[in-house]
Structures are given as C-alpha cells and as structure tokens.
Amino acid sequence: MRSFELKYADTKLYFGLNVVEKMRNHLNGVERVTIATGKNSARLSGALKDVETVLKDLELDYEIFDKVRANPTVEIADELAEFIWENGSDCVIAIGGGSVIDTAKVSSVIALSGGKAKDYLKGRKAKRFLQLLAVNLTHGTGSEIDRFAVLTHEKEKIGISIRYPDVSFDDPKYTLTLPxxxxxxxxxxxxxxxxxxxxxxxxxxxxxxxxxxxxxxxxxxxxxxxxxxxxxxxxxxxxxxxxxxxxxxxxxxxxxxxxxxxxxxxxxxxxxxxxxxxxxxxxxxxxxxxxxxxxxxxxxxxxxxxxxxxxxxxxxxxxxxxxxxxxxxxxxxxxxxxxxxxxxxxxxxxxxxxxxxxxxxxxxxxxxxx
Missing domain, CATH: 1.20.1090.10 (Dehydroquinate synthase-like - alpha domain)
Structure with missing residues (x-):
C-alpha cells in the first residue's frame, strides 16, 4: 500500500496511510481555521483527532462546525459560510465524505464572494474563495478531486461546478469505520x-x-x-x-x-x-x-x-x-x-x-x- 501524491487540475492530492501529516506543509501563513464535519464520522474514523494534532502542533486557532448532514441543504452551506466569516478563518478544512466536502466548497466561496448558496445553484459564479483542504472519509464521491458540489434547495437537489479543493488527503484507514x-x-x-x-x-x-x-x-x-x-x-x-x-x-x-x-x-x-x-x-x-x-x-x-x-x-x-x-x-x-x-x-x-x-x-x- 504505497503512498503517493498527484496534481490534478487545481488540487494537490496525497494518497496513502498517515498522509494527513502532509497538511503541515500547506498551512504556512494561516492563522485561524474552520473545521467542517458531520456529527460522527470525523470523530469515529480518527481523522478529526489527527487534524487537531497537526493544528495544535502548529499552534493554530480553530473552531469546529459539525452540523453538516447527508444530502445537505443550501441553508447548511449558508450557516457554515457565516460561521467561517464570524470565526475570521483564512482556511477551511473539510473532514468527511461528499456531503461535507461539497458543503465546504460552496461555503468557502460564499465567505469571500458573498451571496447565498441558492445563488450559486442558480448560476452565480465564484470570484474568490478561501483555502480549502479536504480530508476524505469515504470511497465513493470523488469530491476530494473534482470541481462539483451538490446541495438541496426546496427539495430540488442540484449539482454545480464550483471549485476544486486546494489540497486533499485520501487515507484508507479512515474508511475502516464505515458501516x-x-x-x-x-x-x-x-x-x-x-x-x-x-x-x-x-x-x-x-x-x-x-x-x-x-x-x-x-x-x-x-x-x-x-x-x-x-x-x-x-x-x-x-x-x-x-x-x-x-x-x-x-x-x-x-x-x-x-x-x-x-x-x-x-x-x-x-x-x-x-x-x-x-x-x-x-x-x-x-x-x-x-x-x-x-x-x-x-x-x-x-x-x-x-x-x-x-x-x-x-x-x-x-x-x-x-x-x-x-x-x-x-x-x-x-x-x-x-x-x-x-x-x-x-x-x-x-x-x-x-x-x-x-x-x-x-x-x-x-x-x-x-
């Protein structure tokens, strides 16, 4: 199980065991971080603990937003964007599967480009966005390497091309706790x-x-x-x-x-x-x-x-x-x-x-x- 890294489009991806340690190389100049997760998987998998260890070692301030759920809505993305803004974060770390990473993609755009999530579903384009690191916890969505995000607005689930993560981490050990x-x-x-x-x-x-x-x-x-x-x-x-x-x-x-x-x-x-x-x-x-x-x-x-x-x-x-x-x-x-x-x-x-x-x-x- 060899580790490797690759560059695809705008994403630098690290693949293999314990690759979250490479996160240290991508936080230079960062002062405050928002961690976006769901309620359970980031903790159960051990990924949240590993990320927190890196942030604490680097003496970086961080806050955790753990309200993302499956099939996320535009309201959740808006709430995360507001959380990022109020926290004064200059970096977002998404720890989860597609729902979490997709939400973080949109919220990282809103935090700097303004508007609401529904605006982007209707065609608004991203002008600027915060640095986004994605720690992937499932072997399914591919959201850690693609430009898409999917959100639900009034029972309509829409996919959009929004942005690539800046850096992503695929560690198979985090998927062992998947039911x-x-x-x-x-x-x-x-x-x-x-x-x-x-x-x-x-x-x-x-x-x-x-x-x-x-x-x-x-x-x-x-x-x-x-x-x-x-x-x-x-x-x-x-x-x-x-x-x-x-x-x-x-x-x-x-x-x-x-x-x-x-x-x-x-x-x-x-x-x-x-x-x-x-x-x-x-x-x-x-x-x-x-x-x-x-x-x-x-x-x-x-x-x-x-x-x-x-x-x-x-x-x-x-x-x-x-x-x-x-x-x-x-x-x-x-x-x-x-x-x-x-x-x-x-x-x-x-x-x-x-x-x-x-x-x-x-x-x-x-x-x-x-």
Missing part, C-alpha cells in the same frame, strides 16, 4: 461515476482507462471482507472515478437519484443509485453498448444484451449484500414529482448522453425499481 451498508453505497456511487463517465457524449480514451480500472477494482474488492488492503483499493478506485467524472460528467442515473433524495433526504446517494441503477443500465446499454459491455465485464458480468446487463448488475448488488428496493423510500405518488425535477431543473444532465431520454423511460425505471 457495511455505507461501504456498499459509497462504492456504488464510484461505480456509477465510472459507468456514466464512459457512456456520456464527452467520454474519451483517458476517461475510459480510468473508468474501466475503477470497475475492475470494485468488482474484485467490494465482495470481499473490508480490510485495510481492500479499503486502499476501493479508495483508489473512487479517486480515479472522480477524475473520470470531472472530465465526463454524470447523466441519467444521477439525475434520477438527485430527484429521489431531494424528495426523501433519508435516502443515501449511493443507495439511490443502486436502487434505480439496474433498470437505468438497461436503457443506457441499448444506446452505449460497447463501453457499457466492457465495464460490466470488469465487475464479473459478461453481457450480450440490455436485458443481461440489467440482470448482471442486479446479481452483482445481491452478491455484495444489497437487497433494498425503491419502495422502501418513495411510492408511486412521488413519481410525478420525480418527473418534474428530472425534466425540469435537472434536464441539463439528460443532454449529456447521445440518445433522447424520455419520460416513458423514466417511468419504466421507477416502476421496475419499486
């Missing part, structure tokens, strides 16, 4: 980053290289017992899928999931992707057969048709212990709202594929996922 279901959810998120990246109009050979390797690693390691070596590999798969997604963004499956978890915030993002993913794969496979076929083979499912692709993904989910259904979270009464959101504020995601995604396809996916 098994969360490990599955976050890995499925990484899988669909890869799957949608290679089936988007914007794909290219480099994206395919990253996405195929991500799928191979997931296929080999998610079914296994989640020890440190497997976590290292799954974290790496997530990171390279994040780069693939940054270059060739998500489309149909993420559009549907954003609508679902906007309606029911208790639905974890990766879980939502898994719930609708199999039937969505059926429709995508019909139009993007070559890349989709290769990617499915890399998770151990040789497929020759869209029907086999759907069946193969359902079998893969079953093999790793995922047995939830969409009806656990929403009912048919919600379908009209899903349609309104997918073909309204999220329609731009549908334009990223080379075929027309219809309302009939959406309803078919929802019906067959219940």
């Amino acid at each position: 098994r279901n969360q490990s599955i959810y976050t890995t499925i998120d990484a899988f669909f980053h890869a799957y949608e990246a290679v089936t988007a109009k914007s794909t290219n050979p480099f994206v395919e290289t990253l996405a195929f390797e991500c799928a191979r690693i997931i296929g080999e390691n998610l079914p296994k017992e989640q020890k440190l070596e497997e976590k290292y590999k799954l974290l790496y798969a997530s990171m390279i899928a994040g780069i693939a997604l940054d270059m060739s963004p998500a489309h149909i499956v993420h559009a549907i999931e954003h609508a679902l978890s906007g309606i029911n915030p208790k639905l974890a993002h990766g879980c939502g992707l898994a719930l609708v993913g199999a039937r969505a794969i059926y429709w995508i496979h019909k139009h993007c057969e070559n890349s989709a076929k290769i990617l499915m083979s890399l998770i151990g499912r040789e497929v020759k048709s869209a029907e086999e692709a759907e069946k193969g993904f359902r079998e893969f989910l079953k093999s790793v212990g995922f047995d939830e259904r969409l009806s656990d979270y929403i009912g048919k009464d919600d379908f009209r709202d899903v349609e309104r959101i997918v073909f309204g504020p999220l329609k731009y995601l549908l334009n990223r594929v080379s075929f027309e995604f219809t309302k009939e396809m959406l309803y078919d996916i929802l019906e067959k996922s219940l």
Whole structure:
C-alpha cells in the first residue's frame, strides 16, 4: 500500500496511510481555521483527532462546525459560510465524505464572494474563495478531486461546478469505520461515476482507462471482507472515478437519484443509485453498448444484451449484500414529482448522453425499481 501524491487540475492530492501529516506543509501563513464535519464520522474514523494534532502542533486557532448532514441543504452551506466569516478563518478544512466536502466548497466561496448558496445553484459564479483542504472519509464521491458540489434547495437537489479543493488527503484507514451498508453505497456511487463517465457524449480514451480500472477494482474488492488492503483499493478506485467524472460528467442515473433524495433526504446517494441503477443500465446499454459491455465485464458480468446487463448488475448488488428496493423510500405518488425535477431543473444532465431520454423511460425505471 504505497503512498503517493498527484496534481490534478487545481488540487494537490496525497494518497496513502498517515498522509494527513502532509497538511503541515500547506498551512504556512494561516492563522485561524474552520473545521467542517458531520456529527460522527470525523470523530469515529480518527481523522478529526489527527487534524487537531497537526493544528495544535502548529499552534493554530480553530473552531469546529459539525452540523453538516447527508444530502445537505443550501441553508447548511449558508450557516457554515457565516460561521467561517464570524470565526475570521483564512482556511477551511473539510473532514468527511461528499456531503461535507461539497458543503465546504460552496461555503468557502460564499465567505469571500458573498451571496447565498441558492445563488450559486442558480448560476452565480465564484470570484474568490478561501483555502480549502479536504480530508476524505469515504470511497465513493470523488469530491476530494473534482470541481462539483451538490446541495438541496426546496427539495430540488442540484449539482454545480464550483471549485476544486486546494489540497486533499485520501487515507484508507479512515474508511475502516464505515458501516457495511455505507461501504456498499459509497462504492456504488464510484461505480456509477465510472459507468456514466464512459457512456456520456464527452467520454474519451483517458476517461475510459480510468473508468474501466475503477470497475475492475470494485468488482474484485467490494465482495470481499473490508480490510485495510481492500479499503486502499476501493479508495483508489473512487479517486480515479472522480477524475473520470470531472472530465465526463454524470447523466441519467444521477439525475434520477438527485430527484429521489431531494424528495426523501433519508435516502443515501449511493443507495439511490443502486436502487434505480439496474433498470437505468438497461436503457443506457441499448444506446452505449460497447463501453457499457466492457465495464460490466470488469465487475464479473459478461453481457450480450440490455436485458443481461440489467440482470448482471442486479446479481452483482445481491452478491455484495444489497437487497433494498425503491419502495422502501418513495411510492408511486412521488413519481410525478420525480418527473418534474428530472425534466425540469435537472434536464441539463439528460443532454449529456447521445440518445433522447424520455419520460416513458423514466417511468419504466421507477416502476421496475419499486
């Protein structure tokens, strides 16, 4: 499990055991820090303690904002931005998964560029932003290496291109405390980053290289017992899928999931992707057969048709212990709202594929996922 570092876009990323120690090299001139976290994971993983040790050794003042939750809202981002401002911070350290890192991205912009989070969801551009360091705790979102953030405003979950973290840290030991279901959810998120990246109009050979390797690693390691070596590999798969997604963004499956978890915030993002993913794969496979076929083979499912692709993904989910259904979270009464959101504020995601995604396809996916 070798440690390494890389530079992608505006982010310097450190990968491997104990890489948070490298944070010391990026806090020169910093006087006050805001740490953004959720209630539990930063503490349970040990990441918060490690970051605090660095800050105390450097004699830096810091305050902790621990109110970020899954499927964060614009109100939480605004509250964090105000906290950063009132604390007089010149650096933000996000410790968490995608929800925390995404929120910190937006809040670090608001703190210097002004406005409200909803303004940025509606198209306002970042002019300036505070230094942002991201300590990633999951092997799923890729938010530590991409420019995207997702927030919910009035039950509409919207993704925007906002900024890259300045420095990120991927340490697999912090993912060991993930519950098994969360490990599955976050890995499925990484899988669909890869799957949608290679089936988007914007794909290219480099994206395919990253996405195929991500799928191979997931296929080999998610079914296994989640020890440190497997976590290292799954974290790496997530990171390279994040780069693939940054270059060739998500489309149909993420559009549907954003609508679902906007309606029911208790639905974890990766879980939502898994719930609708199999039937969505059926429709995508019909139009993007070559890349989709290769990617499915890399998770151990040789497929020759869209029907086999759907069946193969359902079998893969079953093999790793995922047995939830969409009806656990929403009912048919919600379908009209899903349609309104997918073909309204999220329609731009549908334009990223080379075929027309219809309302009939959406309803078919929802019906067959219940």
